[in-house]
Amino acid sequence: MVGAVAAAAVLQGGLGEANAARRRNDFRYTPDREVARVLSFGHRSSLADALWLRALPDFAREFDDRALKERWLNGVFDVVTDLDPTFYTAYSYGSTYLALINKQADSAIALLERGIARYQAMEAEDGRRYAAGTRLRIDLAMAYWMHKRDRAATIRHLEIAVERPDCDFLTRNMLVGLKLEDRDDLIALSYSAQLLDHQNPQVRAKAAEDLEYTKLRIARRVQREFAAEQGRDAASLDELRAGCGLEPELAAMVFETVEMSADGKLTSWRHDELRVQSTMRSMEVAAQIYRRDNGRWPTIDWFFEGAGNSLLVLRRLDIPQGKRFVIDDEGRVSVVEDE
Amino acid sequence: MNRRATAIALATFREAVRDKLLLLVVVFGVGMVLFSRVLGWLSVEDELKMVQDFSLSGMSLLALFLAMLVGAGSLAREVERHTVYTVLTRTATRTEFILGKFVGLVWVFWLCLLGAGAVLALWVLTWGGSIGAPLVAAMIGLLLETVVLTAVALFLGALSAPAIASVGTFAFYLVGHGTEALRELTAQGRSPDFAAVYSVLYRVLPNLENVNFINATTSGRPVDWESLGLGALYVLLWTAALLAGAVVMFRRRQF
Numbered sequence: 001m002v003g004a005v006a007a008a009a010v011l012q013g014g015l016g017e018a019n020a021a022r023r024r025n026d027f028r029y030t031p032d033r034e035v036a037r038v039l040s041f042g043h044r045s046s047l048a049d050a051l052w053l054r055a056l057p058d059f060a061r062e063f064d065d066r067a068l069k070e071r072w073l074n075g076v077f078d079v080v081t082d083l084d085p086t087f088y089t090a091y092s093y094g095s096t097y098l099a100l101i102n103k104q105a106d107s108a109i110a111l112l113e114r115g116i117a118r119y120q121a122m123e124a125e126d127g128r129r130y131a132a133g134t135r136l137r138i139d140l141a142m143a144y145w146m147h148k149r150d151r152a153a154t155i156r157h158l159e160i161a162v163e164r165p166d167c168d169f170l171t172r173n174m175l176v177g178l179k180l181e182d183r184d185d186l187i188a189l190s191y192s193a194q195l196l197d198h199q200n201p202q203v204r205a206k207a208a209e210d211l212e213y214t215k216l217r218i219a220r221r222v223q224r225e226f227a228a229e230q231g232r233d234a235a236s237l238d239e240l241r242a243g244c245g246l247e248p249e250l251a252a253m254v255f256e257t258v259e260m261s262a263d264g265k266l267t268s269w270r271h272d273e274l275r276v277q278s279t280m281r282s283m284e285v286a287a288q289i290y291r292r293d294n295g296r297w298p299t300i301d302w303f304f305e306g307a308g309n310s311l312l313v314l315r316r317l318d319i320p321q322g323k324r325f326v327i328d329d330e331g332r333v334s335v336v337e338d339e
Numbered sequence: 340m341n342r343r344a345t346a347i348a349l350a351t352f353r354e355a356v357r358d359k360l361l362l363l364v365v366v367f368g369v370g371m372v373l374f375s376r377v378l379g380w381l382s383v384e385d386e387l388k389m390v391q392d393f394s395l396s397g398m399s400l401l402a403l404f405l406a407m408l409v410g411a412g413s414l415a416r417e418v419e420r421h422t423v424y425t426v427l428t429r430t431a432t433r434t435e436f437i438l439g440k441f442v443g444l445v446w447v448f449w450l451c452l453l454g455a456g457a458v459l460a461l462w463v464l465t466w467g468g469s470i471g472a473p474l475v476a477a478m479i480g481l482l483l484e485t486v487v488l489t490a491v492a493l494f495l496g497a498l499s500a501p502a503i504a505s506v507g508t509f510a511f512y513l514v515g516h517g518t519e520a521l522r523e524l525t526a527q528g529r530s531p532d533f534a535a536v537y538s539v540l541y542r543v544l545p546n547l548e549n550v551n552f553i554n555a556t557t558s559g560r561p562v563d564w565e566s567l568g569l570g571a572l573y574v575l576l577w578t579a580a581l582l583a584g585a586v587v588m589f590r591r592r593q594f
Binding site for chain 2: 034037
């Protein structure tokens with residue numbers, strides 16, 4: 001008996017190699033989407049989940065035959081998104097995998113475009129917007145930006161995304177940056193300005209802060225251009241404004257809140273003010289969470305400590321000069337003169 | 340429903356509740372709901388989507404198994420135990436007997452499904468989800484599906500042996516959930532040679548997809564209550580037809 005087990009153990013070494021070699025191109029069968037739809041017997045969403053779960057471990061596998069792998073990948077994404085057209089993860093994760101791991105940027109873009117088309121059809125049918133539709137549009141813009149280096153397509157899709165009310169500020173600011181590079185200053189300013197009368201006060205506050213920051217970015221660009229053209233820095237704000245080349249109305253708007261320090265650095269007092277207010281709001285939210293978890297309010301120093309603080313770590317730079325933050329017994333944060 | 344049919348329904352309810360098979364099927368249904376979380380863990384994200392999808396599919400299978408394993412053999416058990424003679428030789432008619440059995444079984448099956456639904460609701464809330472209109476619509480759809488499956492099981496149970504009735508109920512479930520494929524097969528001008536046949540079959544065959552709202556629970560889409568209402572009417576018409584058939588078959592049976 002011992003001999004037989006020992007012989008089997010010896011055999012297993014070679015068999016294991018053979019098994020591994022067989023698995024290298026052992027693609028699991030992925031049903032055709034029409035067959036899958038019929039055989040789901042009404043449980044389309046569950047079948048999409050099951051096929052997705054079955055495919056997940058295979059994404060990490062090595063494959064020898066690239067063409068076969070591409071066919072398998074396309075089959076998986078096709079059938080899963082056909083069974084459940086609202087399966088956002090399949091589009092998002094799928095496009096990331098296709099572009100980054102499998103180096104198929106075109107397939108990634110095609111998958112995202114398919115998802116967008118489905119959400120557009122749903123939105124037209126239901127007369128409402130879906131957050132996943134916005135996220136897919138942003139994913140598509142990023143795919144064009146990162147994998148195709150297609151600036152025009154990125155801007156085109158970002159422009160569509162920012163028109164949707166649930167578009168995040170990070171995406172808006174990316175488009176603002178691209179528009180500023182193209183000197184479309186008024187359009188760049190309009191992306192924040194259009195949210196100034198939003199019904200949500202937090203959105204209004206963030207829009208006001210971003211609007212001031214956009215103005216400051218324009219002013220700083222103008223300053224760089226002035227230095228490049230004149231071969232020296234502008235001596236004063238008035239000189240910069242006079243030689244900036246902006247339309248007078250735009251220049252008035254941009255330089256309205258901008259100041260120049262003694263060393264020529266441009267700052268915006270209004271932006272600084274709004275940024276401090278925004279920081280204080282974030283501190284109050286973090287303080288509420290801290291109190292819920294610890295039963296007491298945090299100290300101001302805690303906000304500047306990296307260790308043990310996974311909520312909101314501030315930099316000393318965030319404090320206005322000559323001032324400091326204080327937190328009262330009800331968790332309200334305010335700014336007082338530094339003693 | 341008169342007093343005699345109600346008494347039969349109550350007796351059927353009590354008998355079914357005591358059935359160990361029922362307990363086994365319910366444990367399966369609730370187990371599916373709880374196990375769905377494990378599948379959620381396997382996913383990259385979408386844990387709650389997996390929980391809801393697999394739980395609701397599990398509950399649909401729970402309804403099917405209840406009809407197949409408890410409903411289909413219900414009439415045969417009465418004959419086997421001779422209780423049917425006692426009931427029918429008294430004042431109850433065969434129509435009242437079928438109606439009573441149907442209502443009793445539907446009560447039990449609904450109780451099981453609502454129990455599983457309550458577990459699902461708690462499970463979803465436990466994992467940070469919320470109970471919205473789509474989940475409620477899916478549950479209503481499942482309850483309606485249970486009604487027609489119970490009617491099918493009783494009809495086939497009145498017509499044949501319990502094993503055949505079970506298989507027939509299973510076939511009805513598959514056909515009912517596969518009928519939509521007929522429409523897709525001929526959509527956009529495909530299969531023109533069979534279009535007329537498929538069109539007739541599509542209308543004539545039962546379509547349980549009319550009350551299947553389990554696929555849209557996590558899509559965020561609004562519930563089409565009008566469709567659900569029409570689906571309910573459709574299911575009730577099929578139920579009436581099947582119950583009428585069950586009564587006719589049961590009347591013809593010689594004991």
